[in-house]
Amino acid sequence: MSDAPSPLGLLLDVDGPIASPVTRTVATPSIITDLILLARANVPIAFITGRSVAFIRDEVVLPLRAAGLPETMRMYGVCEKGAVWFPITAAGIGEVVVDDSVTLPTPAVEGIRALVADRFSDTMFFDETKQAMVSVEQRTDADHAAYQVAAADFNEAAFTLLTGLGLGIRFGGRVHPDAHGAVPFRIDPTIISTDIESVTLDKDHGARRALDFFSVSGPLPRVWRSVGDSRSDYLMADHLHAAGYDVSHVDVRPADGILERPYPVIVEGDLVHDAAGAQFLGSWVDRLGLR
Known part of the structure; x- marks a missing residue:
């Protein structure tokens, strides 16, 4: 990992933009490849999801490890909408904390x-x-x-x-x-x-926890993107916007209704779910010249 400041931060819902809601797996191989390239570029990546630790471990982290996670990176998991959290390293999931x-x-x-x-x-x-x-x-x-x-x-x-x-x-x-x-x-x-x-749990709670974790390992990027398929996923971007960051939200299921927000909302053409997630991640890999 370079000592250069991170060019981007990512807060990612899992079901929809990363894992297919049909197969419940990361069915698009480029998603794994591009996440690794972004992690190597010092991009803080947080998976903020309602899913369990077991799901993230088996369906997301294991494929990432198999493809070669870097030894040094900034990756984090916030599960069950903020009730459970843990670091992610090249060795896998670190210490898991549960808010009893x-x-x-x-x-x-x-x-x-x-x-x-x-x-x-x-x-x-x-x-x-x-x-x-x-x-x-x-x-x-x-x-x-x-x-x-x-x-x-x-x-x-x-x-x-x-x-x-x-x-x-x-x-x-x-x-x-x-x-x-x-x-x-x-x-x-x-x-x-x-x-x-x-009622205290939601995606803004998860976003806050992720930013707190990343702030310990170095300066936070000014530019952030949140990605999700539910209206509640906008709360990640809401938190970032309120904290003064340059943020846009990527909606991978816009047919449910694009919410009006004071920050840009991005859609990936006619693509939805993990196809849209893959397109978004690939566009940033290309934009940052990481291939």
């Missing part, structure tokens, strides 16, 4: 696990790798339209179950406080999953 203050109560976790097993196991599975939030996800062998119907029923059933346990929870426009008037958790559906999580 945001975990769901055990009866809620057990109740959701049983709900999936009893009523929804034909279209979804309970993600046993999560350490703080609770997630259920579409089975890869399930029809997506069938999953969407089942997910709507699941979300309603989960809300009923959790409020019955006395949990303070938000779901869409509905708010159910706990006995103390607090609402510490929310149900957050995505296109392939439902997360049940602390």
Whole structure:
């Protein structure tokens, strides 16, 4: 790695721009190659995701290691929307820290696990790798339209179950406080999953944690790009913009609606998901002359 200041910083959602939402793997080889080239150029790269450590380790870090991560780089993982974090080195994932203050109560976790097993196991599975939030996800062998119907029923059933346990929870426009008037958790559906999580967790929380980590290893670049496929991914760029950085957000699923923001929002033509992510990363590799 050069001693020159980094020309760029990257905050990357994983599902969508890096991993295919269909295969749940990094299916585009150039993504791995270009991430390594950018890491060698001293570009701070943070994966900020709702995914678990196990997913990032197996589906992202292992392919990166196999392709040859540099010995010196600035790479970081923030999983479960800020509840779990760790450095990434050439040797793999470093020490994992879990914020136990945001975990769901055990009866809620057990109740959701049983709900999936009893009523929804034909279209979804309970993600046993999560350490703080609770997630259920579409089975890869399930029809997506069938999953969407089942997910709507699941979300309603989960809300009923959790409020019955006395949990303070938000779901869409509905708010159910706990006995103390607090609402510490929310149900957050995505296109392939439902997360049940602390209301303190989101992509801006992950961005803040990543910047704090990178600031220890050297000056932060002025230019940043965040990349994601959900409206909540804009929160990464929101945090960077509020902190005074030159930021643009790359939306790899603009059909969901491009949000109005005081910074540029980039789309990669007609490309979406990991095809758009690959195009974006490749354009910066070429722009920086790294090939």
